Amino acid sequence: MTWIAPSIERREFPAATGEREMLQRWLDFHRDTLLTKCAGLTGEQLVQASSPPSTLTLLGLVRHMTDVERTWFRIRFLGADLGDHYVTEENLDADFDDLDPAAAERAFAAFRAEIEACDKAVVDRGLDETFQGNRGRTLNLRWIYVHMIEEYARHNGHADLLRERIDGATGG
Numbered sequence: 001m002t003w004i005a006p007s008i009e010r011r012e013f014p015a016a017t018g019e020r021e022m023l024q025r026w027l028d029f030h031r032d033t034l035l036t037k038c039a040g041l042t043g044e045q046l047v048q049a050s051s052p053p054s055t056l057t058l059l060g061l062v063r064h065m066t067d068v069e070r071t072w073f074r075i076r077f078l079g080a081d082l083g084d085h086y087v088t089e090e091n092l093d094a095d096f097d098d099l100d101p102a103a104a105e106r107a108f109a110a111f112r113a114e115i116e117a118c119d120k121a122v123v124d125r126g127l128d129e130t131f132q133g134n135r136g137r138t139l140n141l142r143w144i145y146v147h148m149i150e151e152y153a154r155h156n157g158h159a160d161l162l163r164e165r166i167d168g169a170t171g172g
Contacts, residue, residue, distance in 0.1 A: 005038040023145035030152030037159035043101030050165035060096035073118035
C-alpha cells in the first residue's frame with residue numbers, strides 16, 4: 001500500500017495572550033501549515049521538484065525543518081551533542097538532496113518527533129536565557145522562536161507554490 005501524507009488538524013493562530021504562549025502558538029501554527037501543504041500527497045509527489053530549475057521539494061522542506069528545529073533548540077541553545085538528521089559535513093544540502101519517496105513516512109515521523117523533543121527541551125526555559133550563536137553573537141531563546149517563525153513562514157510560501165504546481169491545490 002502506498003503511504004500518503006496524513007491530513008492534520010491545524011491549530012489556530014493565537015489571539016491576545018502572553019508572549020511565551022504567543023510565540024509557541026505561532027510556531028505551532030506554522031509547523032502545522034507545512035504539514036497541511038503536504039497532506040494527501042504520496043511519497044512520489046512529495047519528492048517532485050515542481051518549480052524548475054529549482055530542485056526544492058516538499059519532502060526536502062520537511063527534512064530541512066527537522067534539522068533546523070534540532071539545530072536551534074537542542075544543539076545551539078541547549079548545547080546538546082547531537083548530529084543532524086540529514087546534513088553531513090560532506091553534503092550540507094543533504095536535507096534537500098537524495099530524496100527517497102519510500103522514506104517519506106520515516107521523514108514525517110522524524111519531523112514530528114523532533115518537534116516534540118524540541119518543545120520538551122525548552123518548555124521550562126526562560127525566553128531571556130542566552131547562548132552563543134554563530135558568528136559569536138549572544139542570542140536568546142526568544143530570538144530562536146522569532147527566527148523559527150520566520151523560517152517556517154518563508155518555507156511555507158515555497159510550499160504553497162510547490163503544492164499548487166503538483167496538484168493545483170491552493171489556500172490553507
